[in-house]
Amino acid sequence: MTQQEFQFEVTTWDARPTVFIRTRCPIEQLPTKIGEAYGQIMPYLAQQGVEPVEPPYVAYHDPDMSNLDVEIGQVIAQAVPSQGDIQAGTLPAGQAAACIYKGAYDGISAAHDALAGWAKAQGHTSSGVAYEFYISDPGDTPPQDLLTRVVHPLSSG
Numbered sequence: 001m002t003q004q005e006f007q008f009e010v011t012t013w014d015a016r017p018t019v020f021i022r023t024r025c026p027i028e029q030l031p032t033k034i035g036e037a038y039g040q041i042m043p044y045l046a047q048q049g050v051e052p053v054e055p056p057y058v059a060y061h062d063p064d065m066s067n068l069d070v071e072i073g074q075v076i077a078q079a080v081p082s083q084g085d086i087q088a089g090t091l092p093a094g095q096a097a098a099c100i101y102k103g104a105y106d107g108i109s110a111a112h113d114a115l116a117g118w119a120k121a122q123g124h125t126s127s128g129v130a131y132e133f134y135i136s137d138p139g140d141t142p143p144q145d146l147l148t149r150v151v152h153p154l155s156s157g
Helices: 027-048 109-121
Strands: 009-013 016-025 057-062 068-075 087-091 094-102 130-134 147-153
Touching (some): 016 027, 094 109, 109 147
Antiparallel strands (some): 009 094, 094 147, 130 147
């Protein structure tokens, strides 16, 4: 695989409502957990009459690969109540460093590493949470063509 060139940016986020399922699992189980979570979230949103307004995301709260703490969610147009495992939340407002990664998910750590290094070199400090917004559908996109927006919210202090 050739080295990917990334275009980094700092962007400002507005607070946006979300629904998500937060879970822990080893990295090997993450694809299954993501599928299970969206299998609950999407019917719930349909029941509530609410549409997603951005690609689905996973937020990594703890990068321990043997016991990831992840938030599997969807940004939505309007807030809905929590129900069962599905929690209502908010994507917090603030600044974030971001880039687009193209390729199979098993290589995405290179984008996270490059983004973190760039942000640090620019004098920014990460909040400690990392997001991946899945622009492409892996069900109909070849792995090498998958597009993912990698986002690291920045600390305000």
